[in-house]
Amino acid sequence: MRVLETYARALLEAAKTEGRVFEDLKHLDAIASSAPEVIEVLRTLVERDQLDLLPKIAETYRAMTEEDADIVGVTVTTAVPLDEDLRADITKQLEGELGTQVFLIERVDPSIIGGIVLEMRGQRRDISVKTQLRAARESLSSVHLDDESHGGETAHV
Numbered sequence: 001m002r003v004l005e006t007y008a009r010a011l012l013e014a015a016k017t018e019g020r021v022f023e024d025l026k027h028l029d030a031i032a033s034s035a036p037e038v039i040e041v042l043r044t045l046v047e048r049d050q051l052d053l054l055p056k057i058a059e060t061y062r063a064m065t066e067e068d069a070d071i072v073g074v075t076v077t078t079a080v081p082l083d084e085d086l087r088a089d090i091t092k093q094l095e096g097e098l099g100t101q102v103f104l105i106e107r108v109d110p111s112i113i114g115g116i117v118l119e120m121r122g123q124r125r126d127i128s129v130k131t132q133l134r135a136a137r138e139s140l141s142s143v144h145l146d147d148e149s150h151g152g153e154t155a156h157v
Helices: 002-018 021-032 036-047 051-067 084-098 129-141
Strands: 071-078 101-108 116-120 123-126
Touching: 002 021, 036 051, 051 071, 071 084, 084 101, 084 116
Parallel strands: 071 101
Antiparallel strands: 071 116, 116 123
């Protein structure tokens, strides 16, 4: 238990010095939940003093996954977490549409209010409530009511 406190204290003090306490906590949580192969690559990068390569490795990995014909990673953003049934329905529909196996990368963003945003192979499909409201707002802002000349019943676009 003492070793846990020692590591945690070292991280906390370093994060305080840099002004990144909660940002570092988010990153630590992400690393802690990472797959063993990700941890192993990180360990190797640290051992070889090549940690600065990590952003480029992530970029290259992302590009490689988008080009892989065997499986398509689809980022699915919803306002609330997906349940098992909806996850299965989305996967089945996308696999039928794309003709290949699909892996869902789930993100939750309450700001989209509802609906779904899909990102795959460099394409984005946004059918979120937030985007629909923005489109309605833009459409309404281009309409000018002329109350005086037409008795308030005619709109000019």
